[in-house]
Amino acid sequence: MNPLSTYIKESPFLKEIGEIALFTKRFFKEIAKPKQEYAEFLNQCFWIGYKSLILVGVTGFIMGLVLTIQSRPTLVEFGAESMLPSMVSVSLIREIAPVITALICAGKIGSGIGAELGSMRVTEQIDAMEVSGTNPFKYLVVTRVMAATLMLPVLSSLANAISLYGGYLGANIRGNVSWNLYWFQVFNVLNYGDVLPSLIKTFFFGFAIGIIGCYKGYYSQKGTEGVGRSATTAVIVASLLVFIIDLIAVQITDLLGLT
Amino acid sequence: MENEPIIEVRQVNKSFGKNHVLRDFSMDVNQGENLVILGKSGSGKSVLIKCIIRLIDADSGSIKVLGNEINGLDQEPLDDLRSKIGFLFQSNALYDSMTVRQNLEFPLRIHWTKEERLKNGYSAVMEALTDVGLAHTIDMMPSELSGGMRKRIALARALILRPKVILYDEPTTGLDPVTGREISELMVSVQKKYNATSVIISHDMNCIRITSNRVIMLIEGRNYADDTFENLKKSNDPKIKEFFT
Known part of the structure; x- marks a missing residue:
């Protein structure tokens, strides 16, 4: 057997990828079967979605505020201060708000699921x-993965909206942009090509966070130490997957001419 | 029927890597008896009862429970069969995010219809809790209970579906001698009330003395001896003797 075959056969990294793939396959197999656990699914939507609203809302507001304050001097330098609401809104909606929301959820939800199931x-x-x-x-x-998949787009949409409010405040700390002008510029520049791909990718972010958190927790071993490790690795792997999915989503939207 | 085997284990083998835990292990468990499996820690006792309920798949051999060959049974008939088997875990395995009532109602979700649960669910929970003497804990969380109370609640949960077979995995481990004796006596009384067949994994001599009709000694993965507690106690076999000294 050549060294490459030996590596492929014995690599723990590839073994783990294989196991996650099988776990995902089992998820789709189980979801296709009748008799779903609707009550537990709603319970998980409450814990994953409702219980994350404040965290995501506050983070979204700060994201919008900081991005606007940070971007302003550069735009002023180029004499493009009037472009501030448009630039900030496109940056937030297309990329920053969904990705930061997903990373926050990878931390909160991924670790929560990993620790709970591990325990x-x-x-x-x-x-x-x-x-x-x-x-x-x-x-x-199934209930946790489905809840994460459906709640991430809701949380991301909330973060989008609140971050734009943060942007308005940021634009008025140093400058003076009227409420109507700000929102006119925001909606004037945004189109479906900005909003839809961003919304669609959050379903995949949610799925990845849910499946990794569940996988790590479900196969947790070695007592309490293993539970801690499950929670930590769930966050690390889910965060990494968020970036990988984002990279793929950008390539797809680029190929489809939506950029 | 009296003396008809409820559980038949034939030449079961189970290994974990190079560790051969069960070696051609065979035994019968008859209707209504309390069979204790005695062995050292790590001798494969827990593996054996987990094979009986198929939480672990045996590598080879045959295990029949209530006439059903458990290996190779599809999920639905396996779930039906499991509804006739109660399992008391060593760690109790109570759902710590649920109240005592929700813990006991959990098995009913699958095996009873919604109408049955609404009509008889509460009374079934109360009866099981009364049997273990803890009716007042119905709305408490497992974290609010002592070790002995948790063990009783776990037993009540195992009894809720009125099982024909009850499997106990070290039921008195971690309990003080007084609570351990109470649990052992409780096991005997529920066995009589439910006319259930019990398989008890233990190395607590008091528990074995109180509960057993028959004892199997699991040594080096094999059924080394099969007799009553009193006869084994009198044995001159050094491997048996070391358990009773």
Whole structure:
């Protein structure tokens, strides 16, 4: 066997990718089966979505405010201060708000799911579900992944809107832009090609955060140390995946001529 | 029917890497008896009962529970069969984000219809809690309970579907001798009330003495001895003797 084949066969990195792929395949298999856990899904939407509103809202507002304050001097230098609302809105909606929201959620939701399921695994709660005849994958994994997939776009849309309010405040700290002029410039420059791809990619961000958090927690080992490791690696891998998905999404929108 | 095997284990093998835990292990468990499996820590006792309920797949051999070959059983019939088996985990495995009531209602979600749950759910929960003497804890969280109370709640959850077989994984481990004896006596009383067949994994001699009708000694992955507690206690076999001294 040549060294490359040996590496492919024994690489823990490739093994992990394979296991995540199988875990994802199982998710789609389970979601296609009848009898979904709707009550638990709504419960997870509440925890993942509603309980993240304040964090995402505050972060979104600060993002808009800081970006506007930071961008202003450069635009002033080029005599393009009037372009400030347009530039800030495009930057926020297309890239910054969805990605920062996803990273915050990777931290909050990814680690939360990883730690919760990890703790359930090491205290045999998942085994207890299995012996009671409940499908723990469907009850724990499908509901959390679905909730993360559907709540991320909602949270990102909220962050988009609030960050634009932050931008308005930022534009008026040093300058003077009227409410009507600000929003006119924002909506004048934004089109569906900016909003839709950005919204669509947040579904994938949410899916990645949910599936990685669940995978890491579901197969947690080695007691409490393993739970901590599951939570940490869930955040790291989910954050990395957010950037990879973003990179792919940018290439696709570029190919489709939406940039 | 009396003395008809409820569980038949035939030549079961299970390895974890190079560690051969079960080696051609065989045993029968008869209707209504309390069988204790005794062995050293790490001898494969917990692996055996997890194979019986198929939380772990055996590498080879046959395991029949209530007439069903458990290996190769599809998910739906396996879930049906599991509804007839109660399992008490060593760590209790109570759902820590749910109240006692929700813990007990959890198995009902799958095996009872919504109408049945609405009509009889509360009374079933109360009956199981009364059987273990903890009806007053119904709205408490597991974190508010002592170790012995958690063990009783876990037992109540195992009983909620009125199982024909109850599997106990080291039910008295981590409990003080008094609470351990109470749990052992409780196991005997619920076995009588539910007319269930019990398989008990333990190395607590008091628990074994109180609960067992028969004891199997699991040594080096094999069914080394199979007799009553009193007869094994009198044995001159050094491997058996070291457990009773």
